[in-house]
Each structure stands twice: as structure tokens, then as C-alpha cells.
Amino acid sequence: MSQINLTFPDGSVKQFDSGVTVKDVADSISISLGKKAVAGKFNDVAVDLRQELNQDGVIEIATKDSAEGINVLWQTAALILNKVLVDKYPEMNFGEAHVDEHGFYLDTEKPGQTQVAETDFDDLTAAMNQIVLANDSIELTSISQQEALKNAGDDPYQKQLVAELAQDGQVAVYRLGDFVSLAFAPVLSSTGKVKIFKLLSVAGAYWKGASSNPMLQRIYGTAFYKQKDLDAELARRQEAHERDHRVIGNQLDIFFVDPKVGAGLPYWMPNGATIRRTLERYIIDKELAAGYEHVYTPVLANVDLYKQSGHWDHYREDMFPPMDMGDGEFLELRPMNCPSHVQVYNHHKRSYRELPLRLAELGMMHRYEKSGALTGLQRVREMTLNDGHTFVAPDQIEDEFKKILDLMIDVYSDFDIHDYRFRLSYRDPENTEKYFDNDEMWNKSQKMLKAAMDDMGLDYYEAEGEAAFYGPKLDVQTKTALGGEETLSTIQLDFLLPERFDLKYVGADGEDHRPVMIHRGVISTMERFTAYLIEMYKGAFPTWLAPKQVEMIPVKNELHMEYAKQLQSRLLAHHIRIDIDDRNEKMGYKIRQAQVNKIPYTLVLGDHEVADQTVTVRKYGQKDTETMPFDDFVTLLNHDIETYSRK
Numbered sequence: 001m002s003q004i005n006l007t008f009p010d011g012s013v014k015q016f017d018s019g020v021t022v023k024d025v026a027d028s029i030s031i032s033l034g035k036k037a038v039a040g041k042f043n044d045v046a047v048d049l050r051q052e053l054n055q056d057g058v059i060e061i062a063t064k065d066s067a068e069g070i071n072v073l074w075q076t077a078a079l080i081l082n083k084v085l086v087d088k089y090p091e092m093n094f095g096e097a098h099v100d101e102h103g104f105y106l107d108t109e110k111p112g113q114t115q116v117a118e119t120d121f122d123d124l125t126a127a128m129n130q131i132v133l134a135n136d137s138i139e140l141t142s143i144s145q146q147e148a149l150k151n152a153g154d155d156p157y158q159k160q161l162v163a164e165l166a167q168d169g170q171v172a173v174y175r176l177g178d179f180v181s182l183a184f185a186p187v188l189s190s191t192g193k194v195k196i197f198k199l200l201s202v203a204g205a206y207w208k209g210a211s212s213n214p215m216l217q218r219i220y221g222t223a224f225y226k227q228k229d230l231d232a233e234l235a236r237r238q239e240a241h242e243r244d245h246r247v248i249g250n251q252l253d254i255f256f257v258d259p260k261v262g263a264g265l266p267y268w269m270p271n272g273a274t275i276r277r278t279l280e281r282y283i284i285d286k287e288l289a290a291g292y293e294h295v296y297t298p299v300l301a302n303v304d305l306y307k308q309s310g311h312w313d314h315y316r317e318d319m320f321p322p323m324d325m326g327d328g329e330f331l332e333l334r335p336m337n338c339p340s341h342v343q344v345y346n347h348h349k350r351s352y353r354e355l356p357l358r359l360a361e362l363g364m365m366h367r368y369e370k371s372g373a374l375t376g377l378q379r380v381r382e383m384t385l386n387d388g389h390t391f392v393a394p395d396q397i398e399d400e401f402k403k404i405l406d407l408m409i410d411v412y413s414d415f416d417i418h419d420y421r422f423r424l425s426y427r428d429p430e431n432t433e434k435y436f437d438n439d440e441m442w443n444k445s446q447k448m449l450k451a452a453m454d455d456m457g458l459d460y461y462e463a464e465g466e467a468a469f470y471g472p473k474l475d476v477q478t479k480t481a482l483g484g485e486e487t488l489s490t491i492q493l494d495f496l497l498p499e500r501f502d503l504k505y506v507g508a509d510g511e512d513h514r515p516v517m518i519h520r521g522v523i524s525t526m527e528r529f530t531a532y533l534i535e536m537y538k539g540a541f542p543t544w545l546a547p548k549q550v551e552m553i554p555v556k557n558e559l560h561m562e563y564a565k566q567l568q569s570r571l572l573a574h575h576i577r578i579d580i581d582d583r584n585e586k587m588g589y590k591i592r593q594a595q596v597n598k599i600p601y602t603l604v605l606g607d608h609e610v611a612d613q614t615v616t617v618r619k620y621g622q623k624d625t626e627t628m629p630f631d632d633f634v635t636l637l638n639h640d641i642e643t644y645s646r647k
């Protein structure tokens with residue numbers, strides 16, 4: 001029998017007979033490892049314990065507490081769910097089972113109108129439990145492609161999967177009783193270990209993720225080896241749900257997306273529009289104070305502009321197709337604002353005295369993001385970016401970069417944002433043809449950014465392959481409620497656009513010189529930033545941003561409304577966003593409603609308040625109330641707003 005060499009994580013190499021299984025290898029190391037092993041990793045691919053190894057390679061044994069160890073449990077749970085569904089609905093079609101960070105999912109399609117719903121979960125769970133209790137064995141075997149196709153019957157997805165999995169006319173499958181499943185990923189050898197599992201939710205998902213394909217019903221679930229891990233996961237999900245900006249956005253009537261109108265095209269309701277207008281005014285004022293000049297430029301431009309800028313070559317798949325105007329002109333919805341600001345720069349002859357020239361705009365742009373990636377306000381197709389482009393002489397880059405970073409850090413502190421990481425994004429050294437071709441520029445500017453960060457004493461990590469096609473960048477990475485990471489702010493160096501558009505300034509020497517462009521977004525798009533803030537504040541916006549800042553509740557409309565109206569007009573004169581709750585409801589109910597709507601201040605006005613010209617104030621989230629003269633309340637409120645206070 002031929003021999004193979006297996007390399008272990010510690011670098012040691014051992015010889016085994018060809019055809020040895022992963023389990024045999026684990027047993028050969030130690031009896032206890034053999035017992036603890038649940039899967040393996042061979043040349044970086046997860047493998048079943050029963051997998052025979054026939055070539056040299058790197059082997060790792062996976063136990064329960066490794067990523068492969070939990071994945072194999074999740075795949076086994078998905079297999080059990082698959083069997084239960086086949087038993088219950090023999091006509092059902094199936095896509096693949098997959099795992100993600102938190103559990104497994106299985107794509108299904110039930111011919112006819114009704115799909116599997118969360119109301120079916122109790123029945124499905126009971127049937128799955130029976131299989132778990134029986135501790136049935138799961139056999140790994142191989143069948144002919146023909147037989148696999150016969151098993152797939154009329155299921156178009158399974159047929160396609162058979163073709164994808166087949167090797168030399170054979171297909172690896174798992175058998176669980178009379179159920180046969182394609183073996184894409186390793187599973188455990190029996191069902192008994194899947195004791196602690198939970199079916200979680202259902203959602204639509206396109207077959208293979210392409211919106212041109214049929215929509216399948218995706219069933220999500222999870223499983224753990226220990227009850228406490230399931231409990232922790234369920235608590236995490238609950239917390240994520242409570243923070244999810246789509247959930248809060250709906251509860252607080254901030255925005256909505258109507259797929260009938262278009263995916264990724266949000267509508268801002270009055271509450272959302274107020275938050276957005278406040279953000280827009282805030283950032284414009286900050287930027288004016290930092291030396292920026294704001295402009296307005298069109299969202300449509302001749303497609304030639306984007307050919308000249310390079311977006312057409314490098315960014316086209318994210319752009320909406322051009323509009324054929326029928327007279328030879330093609331208009332394009334802009335995916336970025338930079339070419340527009342280049343036009344502004346080039347509209348005049350520029351002198352070195354004008355540099356750094358800082359142009360900014362709340363620029364609307366359109367990107368054809370993949371439908372599967374669209375998420376509430378976080379990732380949309382129409383967005384307005386807090387965009388800015390600074391045109392600098394080469395020796396001003398580092399100083400300007402630091403100034404932008406200072407502005408960012410200042411802004412973050414106004415919003416009380418602390419949970420973020422700086423990412424220096426470089427080009428992919430293995431794939432340089434995707435980028436602007438100038439090695440010297442890349443090396444120099446990547447080094448410069450790093451040196452500037454070090455100089456400022458800021459922590460960062462480096463990511464190859466995340467640069468823009470025109471230059472390296474610094475990204476500010478933040479967490480979303482769903483556990484993902486998104487870029488909020490960004491500073492990007494660009495040596496390419498100045499070349500392409502032949503940008504110049506007259507230097508002190510009277511000669512023409514080439515400026516460098518720095519692209520930057522401080523508070524990102526209004527969409528993504530609002531999503532971020534909703535999740536960070538859990539909908540309880542600080543007073544300066546809250547859609548409604550004060551809710552007044554007259555104890556009895558007929559007795560106290562006049563006083564309420566007086567106070568209202570005085571608060572309106574201070575530009576306070578105020579409402580009077582004059583509904584014929586009990587006072588306790590109205591107070592609770594104001595809390596549910598997360599309104600920062602609730603004022604209760606009764607006989608005493610009218611007599612003493614006071615207000616009884618309840619701050620959001622606090623139980624106690626305080627009665628104070630109305631003028632003191634105005635001072636408190638204004639202080640709160642001016643200092644961006646969150647307390």
C-alpha cells in the first residue's frame with residue numbers, strides 16, 4: 001500500500017497508509033484526541049472524520065470548540081431538518097445547506113402558494129427531536145451520478161447541485177435512514193449530539209444569490225454543544241433585534257423602503273427627515289468652520305465624464321446603466337462626486353495661494369448595489385454622501401490628512417462614538433492590475449499614511465486589497481447591530497484624477513504644477529450614518545438630534561391647555577421641536593407613550609404648574625420627575641442641545 005505524508009499544525013510530519021481516515025489519524029495521536037475529534041481540516045478545507053486521505057497534505061484535527069467543530073454540528077442539524085422536511089413535504093425542492101457566523105440555513109421551495117413558516121417550527125422541532133433521540137447513524141458513501149440524479153427527481157436545484165458535486169461520475173452523499181443528502185460539507189457520524197438546537201426564522205433568498213433566479217424560502221437555525229452557548233446566542237439575537245435600525249426605524253417612523261417602488265431607495269418620514277436635516281446642518285457648519293467651501297453639483301452627467309475619470313473602466317458594475325437620450329447623448333447617474341468637484345476646481349485657473357482648496361457637498365449618488373447586499377439605510381442604491389475633496393500641493397498632503405483626521409475625531413466625540421477601528425487600506429500586491437498603475441506612487445503614499453498615523457499615535461490595522469482603484473485610504477470601521485463591520489468615514493489619496501483631468505495650479509515659481517486630491521467623507525452617507533446612530537443610540541437620540549425633543553402633557557385639556565400653548569410658542573421661538581399630547585387618553589398612558597417614542601423630555605402641566613409658572617419634567621429613561629421654573633427648563637434644554645449632551 002502506498003504511503004502519504006501528513007503535516008501537523010506544529011510542523012511535524014508523519015507517514016500513513018494511503019486511504020487512512022481523519023478519525024484514524026486523530027486516534028493515532030492520542031486516544032483522548034480521537035474521542036474529542038468531530039471533524040478535520042485538510043489543506044485548509046473542512047473534512048469529515050470518515051474522509052479517506054489519499055495524498056500528502058496539511059492536516060488539523062477539529063474538536064468541538066473550534067470553528068470546524070461547531071460548523072459540523074450546524075451542518076448535521078441542517079441535515080436532520082432536511083430529512084424532516086422531506087418526510088413532511090415529499091414534493092419540496094431544496095438548495096444547499098450553509099453555515100454562517102451564528103448557525104445554519106437551508107433553502108427550500110414548496111410547490112404551491114404556502115411556504116414553510118415560523119408557525120411550523122414547533123412541529124418541525126418535535127420531528128427533529130425524535131431523530132436526535134434515536135441517535136441514528138449517518139453514513140458517508142458515494143453513489144453514481146446517475147443514481148444521484150434519480151434521487152433528485154424533479155428538483156431543479158438538486159439536479160444542478162449533483163452536477164456541481166460529481167467527480168468522475170461519482171457523487172459523495174450522506175445516508176440518514178432512507179434519506180440521501182448530497183455531501184457538500186462534513187457532518188457528525190450520528191444524530192445524537194444535536195441535542196441543543198433551535199429553529200430561528202425564515203426569509204426569502206434567491207437561488208445562488210442572483211436576483212434573476214427564483215426566490216427560495218431560507219430556514220435559519222442554530223445548535224450548540226452546551227445549553228449556555230445557545231442561551232448566549234439567543235440573548236445576542238434579541239439584543240441585535242432591539243438595536244436593528246430597520247426595526248427601530250419602523251417603530252419610530254423614521255424611514256421605509258417599498259420594494260414596489262424600488263429596493264434600496266429609502267423614503268425618509270418626517271422623523272427621519274428631521275434627524276437628517278439636523279445632521280446636514282451640523283456637518284456643514286463644522287466644515288465651514290474647518291475651511292471647506294460647500295457647492296451643489298448635478299447628479300446627472302454625460303457618461304464621457306466617467307470615462308475620463310476611470311469610473312467607467314473600474315467601477316461600471318456598481319453604476320446604473322446610462323440613459324440613452326436618443327440624440328447621441330448618454331447621461332449617467334453619478335456613482336461618486338469626485339468628477340463633479342474636479343469640474344469645480346477646473347472652472348478657474350488656480351494658484352498655490354488657494355491651496356489647500358477644500359470643496360464639500362452633500363452629494364447625492366447612485367450605486368447599483370447587489371440586491372442581496374441592500375440593508376435598510378445601511379446599504380442603499382440612492383445615497384447622499386457628506387463628501388469633500390481637498391486639492392493640495394504634494395508637500396501639504398500629510399498636514400491635510402492630519403487635519404481631516406482631527407475633524408473626524410472631533411465629530412465622533414460630538415456623537416459620542418467610541419467603538420471604531422482605523423483601517424489603512426492598501427492595494428492588493430497580488431493583483432496590481434486592478435489599480436492605477438504607478439508603483440512609486442503606491443509605495444510612497446501608503447508609507448506616508450502609515451507614518452502620519454504613527455505620528456498621531458493612533459492605533460490602526462492594515463488591509464491589503466481594500467484600497468480604492470486610484471489610491472490608498474484610511475477607513476473608519478464600525479460594527480453594525482447584526483455583527484457585521486461597515487466603513488463609516490474615509491480619507492483617500494488620489495494621484496490619478498488630477499492626471500486624468502489635467503489639474504494644475506500656478507506655483508510660487510510661476511510654473512504649472514499638479515495638485516493631489518484627497519477624498520474624504522466624515523459622517524459617511526446620510527443613510528449609513530443614520531442607520532449607525534439609530535443602532536448606537538437604540539433609537540434614544542440625544543436631544544439635539546431627537547425628532548421630537550419635548551412632549552407636553554396637560555393634565556386636563558380644558559384647564560391646562562392654554563398654559564401648554566403659551567409654553568409651546570415660547571419653545572418654538574427657541575426652535576425646539578415640541579408636541580402637545582391633547583388626546584383624550586389617561587395621563588399615565590400618554591407618559592408611557594412618550595417613553596416608547598423615546599422623546600427626551602416629557603412635561604406634565606397641571607394646576608400647580610399653571611399657578612407657579614413651572615413645569616414638571618421627566619427625562620427619558622428616568623423614573624423621577626423634577627418641578628422647575630419654566631425658564632430654568634429652557635436653560636437646561638438649550639445647554640443640552642448646544643453641548644450635544646447624551647446624559
Ligand code: ATP
Pocket residue numbers: 336367369377378379380381383385486487488489490521524525527528
Ligand atoms: P463600501 O465598501 O462600504 O461599500 P466604498 O468603499 O465603496 O464603500 P466609498 O466610495 O468610499 O465607498 O463611499 C464613501 C462612503 O459612503 C463609504 O465609506 C460608506 O460609508 C458610504 N457608502 C458607500 N456605499 C454605500 C451604500 N451603498 N449605502 C450607504 N452608504 C454607502
